Amino acid sequence: MNINDIKAQLVRQATIFTTGGIRPTHGLLESWIGFVGWSLPEEQRPKEFQPLATLFIKELPFVPESLQSIELLTVFIHEEIFQHLIEDDLSRFFDIRAYTSLEGLVQRNWQHDHIRAFPLTPKLIVNDYPAWDGGGIPCDVEDEILRLENDEELDYFDDIVEEIYAVHKIGGYPAFCQSGHDFGEDYPFVLQIASDEKAYFNIVDNGNFYFFFNPILKEWRVHCDFY
Numbered sequence: 001m002n003i004n005d006i007k008a009q010l011v012r013q014a015t016i017f018t019t020g021g022i023r024p025t026h027g028l029l030e031s032w033i034g035f036v037g038w039s040l041p042e043e044q045r046p047k048e049f050q051p052l053a054t055l056f057i058k059e060l061p062f063v064p065e066s067l068q069s070i071e072l073l074t075v076f077i078h079e080e081i082f083q084h085l086i087e088d089d090l091s092r093f094f095d096i097r098a099y100t101s102l103e104g105l106v107q108r109n110w111q112h113d114h115i116r117a118f119p120l121t122p123k124l125i126v127n128d129y130p131a132w133d134g135g136g137i138p139c140d141v142e143d144e145i146l147r148l149e150n151d152e153e154l155d156y157f158d159d160i161v162e163e164i165y166a167v168h169k170i171g172g173y174p175a176f177c178q179s180g181h182d183f184g185e186d187y188p189f190v191l192q193i194a195s196d197e198k199a200y201f202n203i204v205d206n207g208n209f210y211f212f213f214n215p216i217l218k219e220w221r222v223h224c225d226f227y
Contacts, residue, residue, distance in 0.1 A: 001144045007129075007160055009141055013062045014128045014172025016165050017120035019198045024119045028102060029056045031122065033168065033199050034115030036074045038105045039097070046095045049076035051110040053193060055170065058102065061124035064171040064190050066215040072099040075193070085204065088181065090222040096211075098218070115201045120168060127162040128172030134180035136173045166208060167194050174210040176225055183221040187212040195226075 019033060026037055036051035045051070051074075057063055058071040067073075074097045081093035099105070111117050130136030137145070148154035166175035169192040174180065191211035195203045203209065207226025213219070 001141070003148070003154070003159055006141055006145060007162075010129055010137065010160070011126070011162075012128045012172045013124065013126050014165065015060045015062045015122045015170045016125050016172075017122055017168040019120060019168070019196055020118040022119055022121055026107065028105075029059060031055050031120040033118055033120055033193075033196055034112040034201065035117035036076065036110040037108055038072065038074065038099075038102075039108050040099075040104060041106050043097070045108070045110050046076050048080075049078050049095050050112045050114075051075075052077040052094075052112065052115075053168075055120075055191070057170070060122050060170060062171050064188065066188055066213050067170070067190050069100055069215070070098045071102050072105075073097070073191070074099075082204075085207075085224045085226070088223065089183075090209070090224055091220045094220065094222055096220050115196075116199045118199055125163070125165060125172070128165055128169075129161040129163065130173040131164055131176045131180065132156055134174060134176040135182040136180070166192075166206075168192065168196070169194070174223075175208060176210075177207055177227050178225040181210070181223040181225070183212045183223075186216075187214050187219075187221050 032054040037054050053075040055073040057067055076095040078093040164175050174189050190213045193209045195206045204226040210223045212221040
C-alpha cells in the first residue's frame with residue numbers, strides 16, 4: 001500500500017459552510033448560525049434552549065447517507081450545557097428537529113441571545129481527512145502509515161492529509177481537537193458545529209460540537225472537545 005492508496009481509502013467529501021459575507025434572504029434553503037427561522041405551525045421555541053442553527057440539507061452539494069431522507073435540521077442548545085462539556089454524550093442538551101419535507105413550514109424569528117446570527121454559505125469539498133487519533137482510520141491503514149513513518153520517514157499530516165476542516169460541516173470527518181470519540185458504527189458522524197469568531201460563538205477554546213445520528217432509531221449522540 002503506497003501513499004496514493006492510503007489517501008484514496010481515507011479521503012471523504014463534505015459540505016462546509018462559510019459564515020456571513022452575503023445579504024440574507026431569510027428564504028427557504030438558507031442555512032444560519034445563531035438563528036432558527038422555520039418550524040411547523042404547532043411547534044414552539046423550546047424553553048431554556050437557545051436557537052443554534054438552521055441547516056437545510058435539501059440541495060446541499062454533499063449529504064451523508066444517513067441524512068439523505070432529511071431536508072431541514074434545526075438545532076437548539078440548552079443554556080446549561082457549558083457546565084457539562086466533559087460528559088461523553090451531550091445529546092440531552094440539544095433539541096434537534098429533523099424535517100423530511102419543507103411543506104407546511106412557517107417562518108420564525110428565533111435568535112440566540114448572545115450569538116450574532118449570520119447566514120451560512122455551503123461549499124463542496126472533496127479532500128477531508130481524519131485527525132490522526134480521531135478514530136476514523138481503519139486499523140490496517142493505520143498500521144501501514146506507521147510502517148511508512150518508520151521505514152520511509154513519512155509524515156501523516158505532511159504527506160497524506162490535505163486538509164482538516166474545523167468549521168461548520170456536514171459529512172466528512174469530525175475535526176477533533178483532542179483524541180477522538182466514537183459512538184459505534186450505528187451512529188455515524190454527520191455534522192459539526194464549530195466555534196465561530198464572526199458569530200461570537202466560542203466553545204471554551206476554539207472547540208467543536210460533533211453530531212452522530214442513527215437513521216433507524218432517529219437518535220442523536222453529541223460530543224464536544226476543545227483546546
